[in-house]
Amino acid sequence: TEQLVTLWVLFAFIVVGNSLVLLVMWMERHKKTRMNFFITNLAIADLGAGLFNVLPDLVHRFTVEWIAGDFMCKLIKYIQGGVLYGSTYVLVALSVDRYDAIIHPMRFAHDRKSKAMICVAWGLAALFSIPSPVIFAQTKLDNGEWQCWATWPEDWYWIPYMTIVTTLVFFIPLVIISTCYIFIVVKIWRRSKELVQERKFIGGKRLSLSQGIIPKAKIKTIKLSLAIITAFIACWSPYFVFDMITNFSDLPESETKKRASLIIQNLPALNSAINPIIYGFFSTKNCGKFR
Numbered sequence: 001t002e003q004l005v006t007l008w009v010l011f012a013f014i015v016v017g018n019s020l021v022l023l024v025m026w027m028e029r030h031k032k033t034r035m036n037f038f039i040t041n042l043a044i045a046d047l048g049a050g051l052f053n054v055l056p057d058l059v060h061r062f063t064v065e066w067i068a069g070d071f072m073c074k075l076i077k078y079i080q081g082g083v084l085y086g087s088t089y090v091l092v093a094l095s096v097d098r099y100d101a102i103i104h105p106m107r108f109a110h111d112r113k114s115k116a117m118i119c120v121a122w123g124l125a126a127l128f129s130i131p132s133p134v135i136f137a138q139t140k141l142d143n144g145e146w147q148c149w150a151t152w153p154e155d156w157y158w159i160p161y162m163t164i165v166t167t168l169v170f171f172i173p174l175v176i177i178s179t180c181y182i183f184i185v186v187k188i189w190r191r192s193k194e195l196v197q198e199r200k201f202i203g204g205k206r207l208s209l210s211q212g213i214i215p216k217a218k219i220k221t222i223k224l225s226l227a228i229i230t231a232f233i234a235c236w237s238p239y240f241v242f243d244m245i246t247n248f249s250d251l252p253e254s255e256t257k258k259r260a261s262l263i264i265q266n267l268p269a270l271n272s273a274i275n276p277i278i279y280g281f282f283s284t285k286n287c288g289k290f291r
Contacts, residue, residue: 003262007058010269014050017276018043034114035221038094039279041118042228045087046272052079054269066138066148073148074133081129082122085169087272089121091232092173095180098225101218102184128168135161159247170240177229184222224282231278235271238264 021043025036056076060066066073097114139149152158242264251257 010273011050011054013273018047021276021279041090045083046275048083049272065145070138073136073138077132077136078129081132082125085125085128086122088169088173089124092176093117093121094225095177098222099180102187162247166240227278231271231274235267239267
C-alpha cells in the first residue's frame with residue numbers, strides 16, 4: 001500500500017542518513033566542536049527512532065499480531081519513549097547552548113556545561129519513559145489477537161496520560177526553545193542597531209554583522225540550529241495538536257480525517273529523515289571553527 005511504501009522510504013532515509021552523519025562525526029571526532037557533539041546526539045536519537053519506532057511499525061504491518069512477547073513489548077515501548085524524550089531534550093540543550101554562546105559569551109569557554117546538559121537530557125528521557133513499560137503489555141484482545149497494548153483500568157485514563165506526555169515532550173520544550181531564540185534575536189538586533197548608530201569603521205570600512213556582532217562561525221551554527229528546530233516544530237506540532245484534538249473532541253469519522261491521520265502519523269518519521277539532509281546542506285565545515 002501507499003502507506004507501507006512511504007514508511008519503507010522514510011526508514012531507509014533515516015537509517016542511511018543518520019548512519020552517515022554518525023560516520024562523519026566519528027571521522028571528525030578530533031575537532032570536538034560543540035555542534036558536532038549535539039549533532040551526534042541528535043543523529044543517535046533519530047537513528048533510534050528509525051530502528052525502534054518505524055521498523056516495529058513495519059514489522060507489525062506484516063505480522064498483524066504482536067509476536068515478540070511481553071518483555072519485548074515493554075522494552076520497545078520504553079526505548080520508544082526514551083528516543084522521543086531524548087531527541088526533544090537534546091534540542092532544548094542545543095538551544096540553551098546557543099543562548100549561552102550569544103548572551104553570555106564570556107561564560108562560554110568549556111565543554112563541560114554542554115556535556116552536562118546532554119547527560120541531563122538523556123537522564124530525563126530515561127526517567128520519563130518509565131511509565132511506558134508499566135502501562136504497555138502483551139494483551140489478548142476480544143478478537144483473539146495478541147497486541148502490545150496499553151492496559152488501563154478505564155479507557156479515559158489515556159487522555160490525562162497523553163496530555164502529560166504532550167506537555168513534557170512538546171509544549172514545555174517548545175516554550176524553552178522559543179524563549180532562547182527570542183533572546184538571541186533581540187540580542188543580535190540590539191547590537192546591530194548600536195553598530196548602525198555608532199557607525200564604527202575599521203580602515204575606512206563599515207563593520208559587517210559577523211565582524212561587529214557575532215563571529216561568522218557562530219552565525220552559521222545559529223542558522224543550522226534554527227533549521228533543525230524549525231523542522232522539529234513543523235513535523236511534530238501537527239502530530240501533537242491532532243492528538244490533543246482527537247482526545248478532547250469527538251471528531252466524526254470521515255475519509256478526510258483518515259487521510260489526515262495517515263499523513264500526520266508520518267511526520268515524526270519525516271523529521272528524523274530530513275535532519276541528516278539539513279546537516280548535509282549546512283555541512284559540518286560551517287561549524288568547524290566554533291567551539
